[in-house]
Amino acid sequence: MIRITLAQMRRSVGRLAAAGIAIVIGTAFVAVTLLAGNVITSTTYDSIAAQYRGSDLVAGGVPVDDAGLDAVRQVAGVSSADEQLLSFQQLEHGNRTIFQGVLATPSDPAMLPLDLADGALPAGAGQIALPPDVAERFGVEVGEDITLVRNTLVDADADVWEWEEAREQLTVTGIVDDPYGAYSMFGGAAVAPATEVQAWEADLLAPGEVSTEPSTVLVGLDDGADVEQTRAAIDTALSSAVTAAGGDASDLEVVTPTEHAESVAAQMTGGDNIIFTTFVLVFAAVALLVAALVIANTFQVLVAQRTRTLALLRCVGADKGQLRRSVLFEASVLGLASSALGILLGTGIAQAALTIGSGMDLGIPLPTSIDITPAVVIAPLVVGTLVTLVAALAPARAATRVAPLAALRPADAPSSARGAGRFRLIASLVATVIGFVVLGGGVAISTVGDAPSDGILVALLGGSMSFVGVLVGSVFWLPRVVALAGRLVGASGPTARLAAANTLRNPRRTAATSTALLIGVTLVGMMSTAAASARLTMDSELDARYPVDVTVSSDLSGDGSDAAAMPVGLAGAIGDVDGVATVVEVPATLSGLTGPGVDPGAEVMVRGVTPDDATSVLRSPEMVAPLAAGTVVVPEGIAEVWSITDGQTLTFDRPDGELEVTAAVTELQDDAVVVVPADLATLDAAAPTTALYVGLEHPGDAASVVPDIQDVVADTEAPVNVMGAAVERAGFEQVIDTALAIVVGLLGVAVVIALIGVANTLSLSVIERRRESATLRAIGLSKGQLRGMLAVEGVLIALVGAVLGVLLGLVYGWTGAAAALGWAGEPAIVVPWADVSLMIGVALVAGLVASVVPARSAVKTSPVEALATE
Incomplete structure (x- = not known):
């Protein structure tokens, strides 16, 4: 019977081609979907975890001193461990000044999240590698010098500490790119030796003062090291070191870069990872559904047309089981062969698309080659074969039920008399109605519930059920x-x-x-x-x-302790840059804060801005909607730090006077509270303008507009920082x-x-x-x-x-x-x-x-x- 089946297939190559093409394209779609899902997930996670690129584990959440780093380095399986340091420094060349983040070189260059585009990484004192934009802005090349201007805390007399300016010459050893935009908000990052960066940061502390800021430790593992065992050992060693130093290790976390990316992605998707984890499965199911329908339709008609041939075989002695197995064997051969071709076609298309995409400026790096996992091969092969077999079941069963003599008579095309049954009608209506009700319930759960993933899953179930009902009743x-x-x-x-x-x-x-x-x-x-x-x-x-596209700031410490007035005319110069829509000058002062539950000695930066100015520049004006005389807008982050609640009465005090206001806690992302200018004047009548809020005409143009703003700022003598949030x-x-x-x-x-x-x-x-x-x-x-x-x-x-x-x-x-x-x-x-x-x-x-x-x-x-x- 197998020989007869193969002979029939050879004689029906033209008819089988239609079903074969559907199977090839369907399985190719499944393969491409799986491959594309892998690329989307990897590139998304790579972009989110760009700062940790190259590391195997990341430890953070607590301050880590040298003893803690040594404890991590002594853990079995650890090849390197370095604190990730980013120090903001003032760089000068000619008449240009740039306030630039400088990253410390790790002991293992592979853990540097930047790519060396030219020259070499700095290896000793007095050396630095610059981002391309900064080098171009300064007009310097590898081998030329720039000037580092920094403040150091010195003992002037009788333990009276004063700030003293220090100027050092740095040689540019290389140019470093930031392909994944890890530091795009800061216009990229420069690189200097770790010992230099550590010394710069230490000079900002008084003798005996220890930084309480949480550290980020990048850990590299030996080849073959067990990640989970090493992670547990690092957690134990670092917890002991932090506790021995008098710290609290309860906030310590040791994660992989991928886990960090998953956590951030979860925050961006409502606190759950359901969108990313089910992405590939959902679209593989979509591919299966479309391919199954096309294959089934094509194969059903194909087998139905051969009913008379199958009946003739019955006349010459073939039983029903042989006919059924013959049809299913034919479907298996067709499914396997076509699925294999589909896998080859799909992987070829995916690789071609990846090659073309890698050569285009998509804004994010793409892998150079596809990752062919077992699922990419097995899933399409199994899907294509099973779908073809399922499509052949009904026609094979129908052919075996026809009497040989009746099947040998001429037959007209099917007519409308062969309609669908009442059961199918009822089932389709029930599935459609219930499905849409469940879909609505999923939307409600996602909107008002605490678990968005539950709502998504319920909506997915309801949508699938209703769609199946629509298709069955079609x-x-x-x-x-x-x-x-x-x-x-x-x-x-x-x-x-x-x-x-x-x-x-x-x-x-x-x-x-x-x-x-x-x-x-x-x-x-x-x-x-x-x-x-x-x-x-x-x-x-x-x-x-x-909320703000670009922030130009002169309060470099972030707490206003060394706030300086913005250079005169800078706001107008930035306003003239093409692509800039609005520039708002924002004065600020550092003020004491008292209130119920607020820790004694609390100090916060207070900014002054009118509601109209805030509305004109903020992307989310509703965040400052409560702003009015007698009301202070408190960002959620500051409210959590100082235990401030909405509606609470707060008192700000400065030498010029006191200000009593009502707190309005909002989702504003800022490091300062906001009041109207009149209230700010009550605290500090001469509060300097320490920041400019810059709104762009089109946020998508940030990559070209922000460098122009940095060019304008670089021509000023005062150290001014440009934070291009719009770039990120x-x-x-x-x-x-x-x-x-x-x-x-x-x-x-x-x-x-x-x-x-x-x-x-x-x-x-x-x-x-x-x-x-x-x-x-x-x-x-x-x-x-x-x-x-x-x-x-x-x-x-x-x-x-x-x-x-x-x-x-x-x-x-x-x-x-x-x-x-x-x-x-x-x-x-x-x-x-x-x-x-x-x-x-x-x-x-x-x-x-x-x-x-x-x-x-x-x-x-x-x-x-x-x-x-x-």
């Missing part, structure tokens, strides 16, 4: 919708009316042909809508995280945009698969209707009219599938965005009109293209030949 309503659309074009002539009538004559065939496209367009519409809604919602979150924001947006582009691109492949399914099914239905087409030709239908009939039929089915898919996609996209981002507030409701128009246009063209080959096949056969009995 045989009842989809052909009628197509026929209704056919009436609109029926007035154009008999050809169009025939095409519309054909869609009703076989509802199963019409539903099967259109459902594949309906799925693909629904998924693309869903992702496009969800992506647009998510982008606006995430913009709101980024607005909260980065743009980096996050680039990651989001790249991920969404890949997702939409993947689902675009689903539409391609669906369109091929439309063409395959239409081709096979033409073969199935050879006698019908011949009859039409015999009674006078011309070749052109036959082509027109098939073209109208293809366009109707494709266009209706696309329009309904768009509508379903909008519903699922909106509810999906609400479920995934309900924790962030009310999600934005967006209609991606450009994507909607594109999908409908593609469906219109695809319907025409899909009819070309079947029409050529239909008109080639003469009426007499087609009407002859086989």
